[in-house]
Amino acid sequence: KNEVEQSPQNLTAQEGEFITINCSYSVGISALHWLQQHPGGGIVSLFMLSSGKKKHGRLIATINIQEKHSSLHITASHPRDSAVYICAVRSLADKLIFGTGTRLQVFP
Amino acid sequence: DAMVIQNPRYQVTQFGKPVTLSCSQTLNHNVMYWYQQKSSQAPKLLFHYYDKDFNNEADTPDNFQSRRPNTSFCFLDIRSPGLGDAAMYLCATSLTRAYNEQFFGPGTRLTVL
Numbered sequence: 001k002n003e004v005e006q007s008p009q010n011l012t013a014q015e016g017e018f019i020t021i022n023c024s025y026s027v028g029i030s031a032l033h034w035l036q037q038h039p040g041g042g043i044v045s046l047f048m049l050s051s052g053k054k055k056h057g058r059l060i061a062t063i064n065i066q067e068k069h070s071s072l073h074i075t076a077s078h079p080r081d082s083a084v085y086i087c088a089v090r091s092l093a094d095k096l097i098f099g100t101g102t103r104l105q106v107f108p
Numbered sequence: 109d110a111m112v113i114q115n116p117r118y119q120v121t122q123f124g125k126p127v128t129l130s131c132s133q134t135l136n137h138n139v140m141y142w143y144q145q146k147s148s149q150a151p152k153l154l155f156h157y158y159d160k161d162f163n164n165e166a167d168t169p170d171n172f173q174s175r176r177p178n179t180s181f182c183f184l185d186i187r188s189p190g191l192g193d194a195a196m197y198l199c200a201t202s203l204t205r206a207y208n209e210q211f212f213g214p215g216t217r218l219t220v221l
Contacts, residue, residue: 042114044212096210100149
């Protein structure tokens with residue numbers, strides 16, 4: 001079992017839909033990252049959080065430390081949001097442990 | 109505006125022919141990381157530098173080496189690339205190791221013929 005699990009693995013949506021991607025982890029962490037990777041591209045850091053909630057534009061990330069769970073929400077999704085979204089946690093040993101990613105496709 | 113720059117973006121090499129990938133940063137961060145990402149897989153940390161202190165992951169093959177001549181630059185050397193080394197290589201930086209966001213470069217896609 002992976003230390004960082006994401007669901008769903010694949011997600012298809014129509015433009016304008018509200019999207020939620022979930023991340024659960026089983027190790028102690030100091031921080032959790034949400035990353036975005038477009039096909040064939042590098043990785044962009046969306047959020048780093050250790051408690052509560054952060055919002056940036058149409059993106060919202062929440063974390064519940066007690067439940068070891070985080071969610072990434074995209075409001076009013078757009079085709080340009082199509083990408084792989086990766087949850088990564090920074091372990092207490094300072095290692096970044098990656099989830100396997102959620103592939104999102106948003107159709108017009 | 110570019111903060112973490114990788115060159116080249118695409119590299120083609122022949123089986124067994126040494127290749128060097130380059131990463132530079134304008135953030136003045138202390139830590140630089142090299143990751144290998146194969147298709148549909150999560151990135152895998154190869155090694156990182158904290159200043160000049162080199163930290164190799166236990167399962168990184170000897171075929172992979174790294175150099176950091178100064179704060180801004182870090183190189184990944186693959187001494188004898190095999191077909192299995194074809195991947196995206198990602199460079200990242202962070203201010204320190206603990207509780208710091210990592211900033212990723214655009215990656216270099218390596219093809220081995």
